[in-house]
Amino acid sequence: MNTRINSGTADFATVTTAAGPFTALVDAEGAVLASGWTADAENLRGLIHTTLRPGALRERTELGRVTTAIERYHAGDLTVIDSIAVRQVSGPFLVHAWEVLRKVPAGEPITYTDFAAASGRPAATRAAANACARNAAALFIPCHRIFRTDGTLGGFRWGLPIKQWLLDHESH
Template sequence: MSSADYAMIPTPIGPFTALVDHEGAVLAAGWTDDAGELRELVHPRLRPDELRRRESLGAVSRVVEKYHAGEVLAIDDITVRQVSGPFLTHAWEVLRKVTPGNPVTYTAFADLSGRPEAVRAAANACARNAAALFVPCHRVLRTDGSLGGFRWGLAVKRWLLDHEAARAN
């Protein structure tokens, strides 16, 4: 039986919960207080059978607090564990390299991922990302500059983009 630890961290935009495996790698994260909802986002090969609530996840909890307090690069060193096919796995790695304060379009994201014609696949990588914040899919916009979608709501996405833009300048 596999298990994962989780903790909820209060943030200016609502509760943020992260699930980590036995090595401390983030399996799923988002602006919710429902760890069960996050568990369902984890790929079946990695999905834990049991969730254990913790007061803190150590470095992961501290980084979430630092990010929301303005240290937008703090998330970069946190290990994330997600699995899928080669394109999605690569696309998630590419997302982690998009600079805070400089969002890209889905078209540019597809190009950065090495498949410029695969705009829908790039959008799918964002939609299937279980580790929000640590794999910053919020940094991808529609071609016309509008927000597009975000699992945790467009108000959260707007706050994150504004927060990062304010720190980038």
Template sequence: MTATAATTDTPIGPFTAIVDAEGCVLASGWTATIEDLQPLIHKSLRPSDIRMVSNLGSITMAIEDYHRGELSVIDDIPVAQQSGEFLMHAWKVLRTVPAGSPVTYSEFADMAGRPAAIRGAASACARNAAALFVPCHRVFRIGGALGGFRWGLPAKTWLLAHEAARGLSAPTVG
């Protein structure tokens, strides 16, 4: 399978997305290189070839609009990820966490229907290949510590502040 990829400049640095032939995001994040993203794609979905393009149409537009403050534009962008049943479900649940209303890993585990699976919830965030579109940046540790973020804590801090600044309430994290 051949996929396409494009890099978009954002206030937190270059953002690259890899998209399959059906227009689903396979992997994305704040990087200028597809080499950082390819290993994140599940083997069953991994393209044999990735063609760089200058623009991914509605996906590039959503990336630009989100970073300008239109937070909901990422909600309907299709994503393709593959894993076990819990992670697949957890990624769907992550897409329901509202911008400006981040949750703790415990709350996320509860939302995913497994209150005791806090490590599983953290694993869902860590293994998420489609950053931004599956907004794992909206999950933090109890007590307000940010936890981890593949694209760096400065990026996570920026994203949370960006969402909070749009008139939505957010807890103080740090």
């Protein structure tokens, strides 16, 4: 179904972090719909599945638990993001793969091949990479913890320097 069923308003806030500005959009229940290292909330809104995409955005100075988690993560509390609710929709494999991503421990990145196997489809490395590429809720679904089999970083919507910063941050 590609019909927009959410014409409501999402709140967003931008936090200054060591890796750059980080913006999160949340729904009325406080679940993260989209997030990333950008100050462009409208761009983030466009990443949200059409069935969840809000019709309007409202800027806030902070988003309660979400803002606290962003600040604490960047300050070194690497597990604080694990308890933040995220709302994304797609097909069954992508939804499952995003759940698997949330279980990859900080400081223990894995390859796309390992991620595919952990997602139950060991031969589906490209599908696993697609799950990372389609993830709208960066940080809270830590797709930055996946790298290529040859040890290189692979892609990252927010740029390889930020991905490297995150991996370095989590390895200390």
